[in-house]
Amino acid sequence: MKIGIVCYPTYGGSGVVATELGLGLARKGHEIHFITYRRPVRLAHFEANIFYHEVDSEDYPLFEYPPYDTALASKIVDVVRYQNLDILHVHYAIPHAAVAYMAKKILLTKGYYLPVVTTLHGTDITLVGNNGAFAPVVEFSINKSDGVTAVSQSLKEETLELFDIQRNIRVIYNFINFERFRKTNKEHFKKIIAPNGERIISHTSNFRKVKRVEDVIRIFEKIQKKVPSKLIMIGDGPERQNCERLCRELNLCDDIRFLGKQDAIEELLAICDLFIMPSENESFGLAALEAMACEVPVISSNGGGLPEVNIHGVTGYLSDVGDVASMAQHAIELLQNEDKLAEFRKNALEQARRFDIENILPDYERYYEEVIARSVHKVES
Numbered sequence: 363m364k365i366g367i368v369c370y371p372t373y374g375g376s377g378v379v380a381t382e383l384g385l386g387l388a389r390k391g392h393e394i395h396f397i398t399y400r401r402p403v404r405l406a407h408f409e410a411n412i413f414y415h416e417v418d419s420e421d422y423p424l425f426e427y428p429p430y431d432t433a434l435a436s437k438i439v440d441v442v443r444y445q446n447l448d449i450l451h452v453h454y455a456i457p458h459a460a461v462a463y464m465a466k467k468i469l470l471t472k473g474y475y476l477p478v479v480t481t482l483h484g485t486d487i488t489l490v491g492n493n494g495a496f497a498p499v500v501e502f503s504i505n506k507s508d509g510v511t512a513v514s515q516s517l518k519e520e521t522l523e524l525f526d527i528q529r530n531i532r533v534i535y536n537f538i539n540f541e542r543f544r545k546t547n548k549e550h551f552k553k554i555i556a557p558n559g560e561r562i563i564s565h566t567s568n569f570r571k572v573k574r575v576e577d578v579i580r581i582f583e584k585i586q587k588k589v590p591s592k593l594i595m596i597g598d599g600p601e602r603q604n605c606e607r608l609c610r611e612l613n614l615c616d617d618i619r620f621l622g623k624q625d626a627i628e629e630l631l632a633i634c635d636l637f638i639m640p641s642e643n644e645s646f647g648l649a650a651l652e653a654m655a656c657e658v659p660v661i662s663s664n665g666g667g668l669p670e671v672n673i674h675g676v677t678g679y680l681s682d683v684g685d686v687a688s689m690a691q692h693a694i695e696l697l698q699n700e701d702k703l704a705e706f707r708k709n710a711l712e713q714a715r716r717f718d719i720e721n722i723l724p725d726y727e728r729y730y731e732e733v734i735a736r737s738v739h740k741v742e743s
Contacts, residue, residue, distance in 0.1 A: 363730060364393045366441060368434070368462065369453040371402040375648045376483035379513070379536050380453040381405055383726065386539070386719050388412050390727075395441055399430065403625070415441050431457050431464075438465035442476055449730050451479045455486040456496055459503035466506075477737040479509040479730065482531075484645025484666070485572070487521050501525040509733040514667030517645040532729060535670075536646045537722040538714055543628045543655035545711075552633040555619065561591040561697050564634045564658070566627060566649040567641075569599025574663075576601070577640040577686050579608045579618070581661070584690035586617060589697045593618045594634075596627060631656035635703065636693055639663070639672075642683050647671045651717055654678075654710035659703065661693045671717075677710040 365387060369380035381402040384394040388411035396402060399417045419433035438461070441447065450465075452458035459480040466476045480503065487500070504510055504527055511534045512518040518531045556562050563582060567573040575595075582593045595605065595618065602620065609615050624630060631637070637653035639662040644650075646667045650660045654671075660678035662668050663685075674680040679692035696703050 363448045363727075363734075364395070364446060365730065366395045366397055366438065366445075366447045366450040367453070368397050368438065368450065368458045369402065371398045371400040371405075375536070375646070376454045376481075376486075377402055378404060379483070379648065380451075380481075382537070382539055382719065383451075383723075384412065385409060386537075386723050387726070390723065392727075393445075395445055395447060397434070397437055397441055399434075406625075413445070431461050434458075435461045435464045435468065438462065439468050442469060443472065443474065447476070449477045449479065449734055451481065451730075453481045454483055455480060455500045455503055459507055460499050463503055463506045475737055477508040477733045479511065479733055480504060480507040481534075482510065482512045482517055482521055482645075484513070484517055484643070487517065487524065487645075497525070501527070505529055508737055509729060511729065513646045514670050516667040516670065520666075534725045534729065535717055535722060536648050536651065537717050537719040538651050538655045539719045540655060540715075543631070543652050543714075545657040546629070546632045548629055548632045551629065555594060555633065556592045558590070560617075561585075561589055561635045562594065562633055563591055563636045563638060563693070564594045564596060564631065564653070565638050566596040566652070567599070567639075569597055569601040569605070571601060572642045573599075573601070574640045574642055574684070575605050576608055577684065577689075578638050579605055579612065579614065580686045581638055581640065581690045581693065582618065583612050583614060584686070585693050585697065586614065588694045591617065591697070594630060595620045596622075596624050596630060598622050627652065628656060631658055634658045635697060636661060637678075638689070638693070639668070640681075640683070640686070640689060641665050641668070644668050651714055654714040657707040657711045659696060659706035659710050661689050661696075663689075671713070673709070673713060677706060677713045 367384045370377040381404040388394045395413045397415045417437045419428040419430040452462045462478045469476045510529045510531045513536045565578045637658045637660045643666040660672045663683045664680040672678045681688035
C-alpha cells in the first residue's frame, strides 16, 4: 500500500506513535509518505520506503498567523495526486482530521476518492476537542472520516461520551519497538547518576499540567526519606520551572536531575528501578510502556487508559489521581523488597510484550484494507 501519514513532528506521544508506525509499515514493504511542517523527531535517518513532504506555510502580511491548515490541505492534495496514495492516516483530530476532510473534498473534484483514517490520541479529545470552540469541528471531522481508531478502550468510551459519534471506533493500542526499547547494560550511566548505589527513579513527559509533574517531586521527597534515591526528570515543558522551584523549596536539588528532551530515552530507562506517572489523565501511557519494556515497574495514577497498561500489584501499582501518599508508599514498599522488585521487573517486561509493534502492525494493515475496500467507487454526497 501507499500510505500518507499526517502528524505533529514533535516529542509528544501522537507524533512518536505516528512515526514509529510509519517506520514499521515501511519495513514491511509499504510505501510511507509523511506530510508535516518539520521532519518528525524519530525520523532521523534515511529509511527505505520512507518519503517526507514538508508543508510550507508562508507568512503573508495580510495574515496575523500563517495559514497552516490551508497549506497542509494543499500539500495533501498534491502528494495524493502525484504519489497516487491508497489511503491517508491522520493522527490527532485537530486540525488534521478537519484538514483531511477539506483535502478529500478537493480531490473529489478531480475524480479521486481518498479514504481517510483518523487516530484519536487523547488530548485532542479530552482537552482540545472538549473546548467549545473546537468541539463541533472535532465531532464533524470524526464522523466524516472513513475509519476511526482510538489508542485505548478508555479513550474510545470518553469520545463516545463527549461527542455524538456515528462512526464505529476501532481500538488499536499503542505499541513498543523492542529493537529499541529493552534493558541493556549502561552501568557507566548509573554510576554517574547514582555513585553510591542509590535507587534511580524516573519520569518522562512534556511537563504540562495534566501530567501533574509536581506530584512526582512530592512522591520522591517521601521516597527519599526511606530509601536513598536519585530522580531523573526527562522532558521539558511549561511546568518545568515550577518543578525546579519546588526542588529548591524541598532542598532536593542535589538528588534530582532535569535532563530536558532526550532522544535516547531507552538508555536512561535501562538504569532505572522505578518509573512514576501520576498524570491526571493518560489516553494510554506510552511513556509507562517504554519503561516497562526496559523492565522498569511503574507507579502511576489510575487516570484514563493507564489501568489497561499498568496492572496493579503485578507490573506496578495504581493510585487515585493526586494521592501522593499512596504512590509514595507503594514505591517504598517495592524499592525495599529486592525479590518483589525483581518479580515486578519480569512482569513489566511480559506485559509490555503484549504491545510489541510486531503484534500491532497487522491490526493497522487489516484496518487499512477494510477501509479501502469500503471506499472503492464510493462517492460522497
